[in-house]
Amino acid sequence: MTDGAVAARGSVRIKFCGMTRAEDVRLAVELGVDYVGLILAPRSPRRLGMAQAAELRSLVADRSAAVLLLMDNPGEKVQRGVDAIRPDLLQFHGAEDDAFCARFGLPFLKAIAMGDGADPLVEMARFPSAFGFVLDGHGAGQAGGSGHRFDWSRLPHACDRPILLAGGLGPGNVAEAIQAVRPWGVDVSSGIETAPGRKHPEAMRRFVEAARAASDAIG
Numbered sequence: 001m002t003d004g005a006v007a008a009r010g011s012v013r014i015k016f017c018g019m020t021r022a023e024d025v026r027l028a029v030e031l032g033v034d035y036v037g038l039i040l041a042p043r044s045p046r047r048l049g050m051a052q053a054a055e056l057r058s059l060v061a062d063r064s065a066a067v068l069l070l071m072d073n074p075g076e077k078v079q080r081g082v083d084a085i086r087p088d089l090l091q092f093h094g095a096e097d098d099a100f101c102a103r104f105g106l107p108f109l110k111a112i113a114m115g116d117g118a119d120p121l122v123e124m125a126r127f128p129s130a131f132g133f134v135l136d137g138h139g140a141g142q143a144g145g146s147g148h149r150f151d152w153s154r155l156p157h158a159c160d161r162p163i164l165l166a167g168g169l170g171p172g173n174v175a176e177a178i179q180a181v182r183p184w185g186v187d188v189s190s191g192i193e194t195a196p197g198r199k200h201p202e203a204m205r206r207f208v209e210a211a212r213a214a215s216d217a218i219g
Contacts, residue, residue: 012178012215013185014208015067015164018046020197025059027201031208034185036060040081041071041093045196046189050084057085067091067109078104091134098127107131114150114167121156130161134187137167155181171206175214182218186211 016028017037028036038053039046048056053068060066068087070078072094082090082104090108092101101108110127111134112120124133137150149168156163165183170191177186190196192203 012183012211012218013162013164014211015185015187016189016192016199016204017067017069017166017187018044018189018193018197019056019199020046020048020052021199022056022059024199024201024204025056027199027204029059029061029064031204033064033208035065035067035089035187037067037069037091037187037189038085038087039069040073040077041069042073043071044069050081053081054085057087065089069093070096072096075100075103082106089131098129101127102129109134109164111136111166114154120154121158124156124159124161132162132164132184133159134164134166136187152177152181155183157181169207171203171210174207175210178211178214178218 013034015035016033019025057066065088067089069091090106093111109132110130112123114135115137162184164185164187166187169188192199192207194200
């Protein structure tokens with residue numbers, strides 16, 4: 001996990017987030033999705049119990065990585081999640097600082113709220129230990145997964161760490177997003193759902209097909 005922030009030809013990663021059902025995780029793995037997101041954040045409508053998250057994590061094959069999402073969870077609960085679920089990465093959405101995020105011994109992603117028009121590079125500089133960042137369309141202090149799109153031109157290409165583009169993505173516009181800003185990865189939740197946590201199989205397939213076609217076309 002040392003690739004740069006901007007995608008090279010054919011290399012855009014795909015992350016499905018907010019998975020709550022075994023059949024959806026199995027299909028994500030079958031489709032070869034790079035990252036599968038499981039949420040323990042207490043304010044999320046896609047929140048899982050610890051045992052449910054551990055069960056879903058067990059379905060993630062070696063070719064996909066499990067990401068555990070958190071938002072202002074107490075440190076002891078984060079550690080319990082790490083011990084019980086054994087994620088490959090952590091992802092933090094709250095007011096956690098760099099030292100807190102790094103203390104659990106796993107690579108981590110930090111979500112950056114883009115809905116308020118702030119400069120993302122300022123926030124990124126506060127997290128020197130982060131493996132990468134998820135730029136989402138929600139406002140500061142709000143939970144992610146809202147489906148709100150932000151101005152993609154604000155994606156900072158000066159960052160030398162991975163950036164996943166999130167917020168308002170779906171099968172119908174993911175190719176446009178990849179062609180426009182060439183992110184390291186794309187992250188989708190509500191854009192492939194029929195209801196929070198309930199993914200639509202055809203939307204999942206179409207998203208992957210569109211993202212891969214656009215990724216392959218990057219020159």
